[in-house]
Amino acid sequence: xxxxxxxxxxxxxxxxxxxxxxxxxxxxxxxxxxxxxxxxxxxxxxxxxxxxxxxxxxxxxxxxxxxxxxxxxxxxxxxxxxxxxxxxxxxxxxxxxxxxxxxxxxxxxxxxxxxxxxxxxxxxxxxxxxxxxxxxxxxxxxxxxxxxxxxxxxxxxxxxxxxxxxxxxxxxxxxxxxxxxxxxxxxxxxxxxxxxxxxxxxxxxxxxxxxxxxxxxxxxxxxxxxxxxxxxxxxxxxxxxxxxxxxxxxxxxxxxxxxxxxxxxxxxxxxxxxxxxxxxxxxxxxxxxxxxxxxxxxxxxxxxxxxxxxxxxxxxxxxxxxxxxxxxxxxxxxxxxxxxxxxxxxxxxxxxxxxxxxxxxxxxxxxxxxxxxxxxxxxxxxxxxxxxxxxxxxxxxxxxxxxxxxxxxxxxxxxxxxxxxxxxxxxxxxxxxxxxxxxxxxxxxxxxxxxxxxxxxxxxxxxxxxxxxxxxxxxxxxxxxxxxxxxxxxxxxxxxxxxxxxxxxxxxxxxxxxxxxxxxxxxxxxxxxxxxxxxxxxxxx
Ligand code: NAD
Numbered sequence: 001x002x003x004x005x006x007x008x009x010x011x012x013x014x015x016x017x018x019x020x021x022x023x024x025x026x027x028x029x030x031x032x033x034x035x036x037x038x039x040x041x042x043x044x045x046x047x048x049x050x051x052x053x054x055x056x057x058x059x060x061x062x063x064x065x066x067x068x069x070x071x072x073x074x075x076x077x078x079x080x081x082x083x084x085x086x087x088x089x090x091x092x093x094x095x096x097x098x099x100x101x102x103x104x105x106x107x108x109x110x111x112x113x114x115x116x117x118x119x120x121x122x123x124x125x126x127x128x129x130x131x132x133x134x135x136x137x138x139x140x141x142x143x144x145x146x147x148x149x150x151x152x153x154x155x156x157x158x159x160x161x162x163x164x165x166x167x168x169x170x171x172x173x174x175x176x177x178x179x180x181x182x183x184x185x186x187x188x189x190x191x192x193x194x195x196x197x198x199x200x201x202x203x204x205x206x207x208x209x210x211x212x213x214x215x216x217x218x219x220x221x222x223x224x225x226x227x228x229x230x231x232x233x234x235x236x237x238x239x240x241x242x243x244x245x246x247x248x249x250x251x252x253x254x255x256x257x258x259x260x261x262x263x264x265x266x267x268x269x270x271x272x273x274x275x276x277x278x279x280x281x282x283x284x285x286x287x288x289x290x291x292x293x294x295x296x297x298x299x300x301x302x303x304x305x306x307x308x309x310x311x312x313x314x315x316x317x318x319x320x321x322x323x324x325x326x327x328x329x330x331x332x333x334x335x336x337x338x339x340x341x342x343x344x345x346x347x348x349x350x351x352x353x354x355x356x357x358x359x360x361x362x363x364x365x366x367x368x369x370x371x372x373x374x375x376x377x378x379x380x381x382x383x384x385x386x387x388x389x390x391x392x393x394x395x396x397x398x399x400x401x402x403x404x405x406x407x408x409x410x411x412x413x414x415x416x417x418x419x420x421x422x423x424x425x426x427x428x429x430x431x432x433x434x435x436x437x438x439x440x441x442x443x444x445x446x447x448x449x450x451x452x453x454x455x456x457x458x459x460x461x462x463x464x465x466x467x468x469x470x471x472x473x474x475x476x477x478x479x480x481x482x483x484x485x486x487x488x489x490x491x492x493x494x495x496x497x498x499x500x501x502x503x504x505x506x507x508x509x510x511x512x513x514x515x516x517x518x519x520x521x522x523x524x525x526x527x528x529x530x531x532x533x534x535x536x537x538x539x540x541x
Contacts, residue, residue: 013147013493013494029120043242048083048239049229049235052080057072057074064359064367064404073242075244076247081243081252085182090236091208092182100204104152106231107149110227110231114146118223122223127360130190133362134359140191140192147493148201155513156205159513159516172527174525178206179286180521181260184258184261184263186264192220195221195224198211206520207260208237212242212252213240216371218242222240249273258280267295267453293504293508295425296331296456297332298488299478300318300334301448303336307463308342310461311343312346313487316347318488319429320365323368324428325370330459331421332422332434333431333432334447335433335434356409366409374427393411395408396410396411407430412432412433417436417451422434453503454503456505457483457488457491457500458479459482459485460485462485477501480498494511
């Protein structure tokens with residue numbers, strides 16, 4: 001039994017290694033990359049702490065060298081989902097009764113394992129399996145993942161301490177219970193940190209979780225599952241159930257014990273999931289919590305007072321880092337005609353210097369896109385632009401999937417502000433720019449706000465402070481993460497809580513108190529010290 005109040009120290013964001021030449025971290029990472037590449041591992045499901053293999057298998061390979069196999073993945077279906085739900089329910093009582101500080105200690109330890117002995121493995125597996133450069137892997141598979149776990153623990157401690165007012169004679173309390181049933185954590189391919197956080201945040205709050213990772217990032221995600229085990233997570237609290245979308249999703253949503261969805265992924269998938277939950281609503285024992293962070297059509301909007309060099313750097317990083325496969329990646333841009341010639345020359349000059357290729361060659365800025373389906377979809381947009389009368393490809397446009405799924409950074413000029421690559425989420429290294437007349441600044445802002453159904457991230461660039469204020473007000477609902485003279489990517493836990501509104505999701509801000517509260521169900525307790533003995537009120541006299 002606890003007999004004291006325990007403090008969770010306010011964490012600091014994990015610092016990043018540079019991997020510059022001659023640094024020991026560079027050598028150590030390279031060594032781990034070599035080791036992982038030299039073996040083909042097996043990735044079973046982990047249900048109740050046991051490895052489960054099925055007859056349905058899938059080869060996991062490297063996006064930048066698709067003939068190189070990294071792992072054999074065992075895919076789950078209805079039978080394994082039901083086993084996992086049973087294991088979750090069996091683990092629930094003990095886990096929910098565990099004091100919160102004991103629970104979070106497991107995830108704090110997992111964070112230290114991620115940034116310590118497992119750091120190279122997390123980075124190397126994210127580089128190989130998801131085609132990230134060392135920097136892109138480090139900032140999330142090590143840094144952001146550890147931040148999610150450490151700050152999650154700290155947020156939970158703050159929530160627990162938040163208690164109501166008690167007048168004389170009464171003791172009011174609020175108890176923060178986990179949800180009854182299990183939480184379904186459903187993760188996307190593009191961030192190892194998000195994948196790790198989706199089951200971990202609810203589990204810290206005392207929930208049991210069924211985690212289905214994306215088959216496209218399962219390689220790094222499996223190593224995180226091993227870290228949780230090493231950190232002491234009891235069997236059955238988080239079950240790792242890889243599989244194809246609906247093969248896992250449908251039996252999950254059919255369970256009366258389904259009590260919450262923690263999802264990050266695309267908007268069409270989220271719509272399908274929400275509809276399925278709605279169709280089953282009569283079967284559930286509790287109204288499920290639905291948290292979903294979805295797509296974006298993120299913008300950079302420049303005013304003619306913008307610093308052009310800063311704008312060029314922000315544009316390149318936001319549009320092309322991780323091959324444009326960040327939900328926050330800039331994919332449409334508005335530039336005034338007065339600065340366009342100068343901006344265009346500088347931007348195209350820099351884009352021409354970007355190197356695309358194998359992420360093990362540290363001179364590359366970009367790797368491959370995640371897989372064949374993504375490659376075909378992205379190149380379909382490029383081909384459309386090549387043929388369209390209202391669009392022109394200014395840079396890039398080339399692609400080649402003979403070795404890996406490589407697409408050159410592509411810049412499209414849209415003559416029509418509603419051209420399809422200005423509107424639709426492409427999720428690849430494709431940036432579309434619309435050039436507006438300076439005197440039509442207001443109309444251009446209206447266009448930016450209304451062109452896409454999403455409202456995830458957006459950035460404005462200007463030096464004029466009146467203009468910055470005006471733009472900030474005009475775009476109040478256009479982005480959940482809004483940047484001023486800064487690129488719209490790279491949100492940091494506890495600094496810029498992340499999430500968008502409109503069709504970008506429920507905006508429950510991953511890595512914040514707001515998100516943690518969604519996994520708790522409060523019980524209000526009122527205790528009278530001296531109870532009244534007469535049922536009549538004074539006015540009745
Ligand atoms: P996705 O929607 O294709 O898949 C997400 C997960 O859902 C995967 O695990 C997939 O297997 C699963 N899934 C798909 N259909 C399902 C079904 N019917 N039942 C159950 N599960 C199902 O997304 P993705 O391609 O992995 O990720 C990219 C998307 O995620 C982009 O749209 C991106 O903008 C978005 N994203 C958003 C954020 C954010 O914070 N807003 C962060 C990262 C990624």
